[in-house]
Amino acid sequence: MKGAARDAALAVLALVVILGLLVGLARTGTLAVPPPEGNRPLADKFLKTTYNWTSDLWSASPEVVTSILWDYRGLDTVYETGVFFLAIIGAIALVRGIKTPSLRWRGMSVVARTVSKITLVAIPVVAASIALHGHLTPGGGFQGGSVFAVASLLAIVALGTGFLTGRGWSKDRLLAFRTLGLLLIALVAVSALILALLKGEMGYIMQNQWKPWARVGLGYLFGGGNGILYSGSLFFLNLAEFLAVSAGLSLVFILMGLPWESLKGGASE
Amino acid sequence: MPEQVYLCHVLIALFMTYALILTYKTLVERDMLKAIIYSAGQAVAYTLALTLLAAPDLVLAYVAVGVGMYTALFLFVLSRTERFEAVQGGEAT
Numbered sequence: 523m524k525g526a527a528r529d530a531a532l533a534v535l536a537l538v539v540i541l542g543l544l545v546g547l548a549r550t551g552t553l554a555v556p557p558p559e560g561n562r563p564l565a566d567k568f569l570k571t572t573y574n575w576t577s578d579l580w581s582a583s584p585e586v587v588t589s590i591l592w593d594y595r596g597l598d599t600v601y602e603t604g605v606f607f608l609a610i611i612g613a614i615a616l617v618r619g620i621k622t623p624s625l626r627w628r629g630m631s632v633v634a635r636t637v638s639k640i641t642l643v644a645i646p647v648v649a650a651s652i653a654l655h656g657h658l659t660p661g662g663g664f665q666g667g668s669v670f671a672v673a674s675l676l677a678i679v680a681l682g683t684g685f686l687t688g689r690g691w692s693k694d695r696l697l698a699f700r701t702l703g704l705l706l707i708a709l710v711a712v713s714a715l716i717l718a719l720l721k722g723e724m725g726y727i728m729q730n731q732w733k734p735w736a737r738v739g740l741g742y743l744f745g746g747g748n749g750i751l752y753s754g755s756l757f758f759l760n761l762a763e764f765l766a767v768s769a770g771l772s773l774v775f776i777l778m779g780l781p782w783e784s785l786k787g788g789a790s791e
Numbered sequence: 792m793p794e795q796v797y798l799c800h801v802l803i804a805l806f807m808t809y810a811l812i813l814t815y816k817t818l819v820e821r822d823m824l825k826a827i828i829y830s831a832g833q834a835v836a837y838t839l840a841l842t843l844l845a846a847p848d849l850v851l852a853y854v855a856v857g858v859g860m861y862t863a864l865f866l867f868v869l870s871r872t873e874r875f876e877a878v879q880g881g882e883a884t
Contacts, residue, residue: 543803543804544800544804668851679863
């Protein structure tokens with residue numbers, strides 16, 4: 523009886539919330555009905571400059587979100603990556619001094635293992651596609667890296683902890699890849715500035731394209747003429763971020779997959 | 792009432808309501824495993840709402856972190872502690 527009353531109250535609440543949201547959205551114009559045909563001024567500015575080569579502020583990429591993340595507010599994203607790196611370092615510091623344990627999780631049944639092996643091929647492909655097309659389609663380095671990390675998580679849960687570590691995915695190697703990604707980001711960030719200094723001209727940190735007052739740029743077409751669009755620094759930054767995020771998150775998952783017994787006595791070393 | 796209601800807006804309201812209910816269920820649930828599953832359901836509802844709001848960049852990050860990693864991390868943590876939340880007296884149910 524009590525459960526039925528609560529269910530009825532929840533159903534009434536759901537109905538009220540749906541109607542309230544609908545009326546509220548329509549009345550306040552947050553989501554106008556019908557949807558507005560124009561954009562807000564700020565969105566308009568980004569949409570009109572990001573792939574417009576007559577603009578001084580263009581970033582040579584048709585993907586506005588990636589342009590904002592890695593070009594217009596590029597330094598913010600670099601700091602975010604730094605914060606994420608420190609979080610990974612913290613996780614590693616918690617389990618320092620632990621040897622690779624002999625006791626391992628053996629994985630699931632044959633059915634689960636077979637299905638997992640099929641999806642384990644597909645997920646990294648999707649991840650690479652999200653990351654490497656980040657300057658053309660929705661997605662980017664972080665999204666691709668997160669998707670890749672789900673693949674390593676699946677490998678640990680379904681195929682056992684020995685699957686990745688047995689294939690050379692050691693702590694040091696993953697940390698090296700993580701650091702390599704971060705160093706690549708730093709290198710790309712200052713590359714335009716270094717070019718400008720070598721030419722004796724004005725340049726910026728995280729500069730992507732040529733500007734009249736800072737006449738250096740990282741180019742945007744591979745092969746020139748009708749070449750492949752790589753959008754200057756955006757492609758390299760996405761690639762480096764993909765490397766950093768996938769290696770970092772995989773490392774954390776491998777550490778979390780360690781047996782409890784090895785963690786208890788590990789810190790005494 | 793608005794003169795015209797779009798299916799998209801009804802679905803957004805519906806998914807956000809699901810998310811609200813699932814958040815409530817997560818808060819009151821004593822079985823941690825069920826609470827984690829409710830929370831993952833809330834993440835799924837958010838993912839669908841974000842899709843309808845035409846934010847594919849957010850969806851790609853949210854579906855990997857919110858549904859995949861978050862759930863898996865909490866299941867890892869749960870496997871190393873008690874499944875049931877202790878009642879007021881301190882004794883596990």
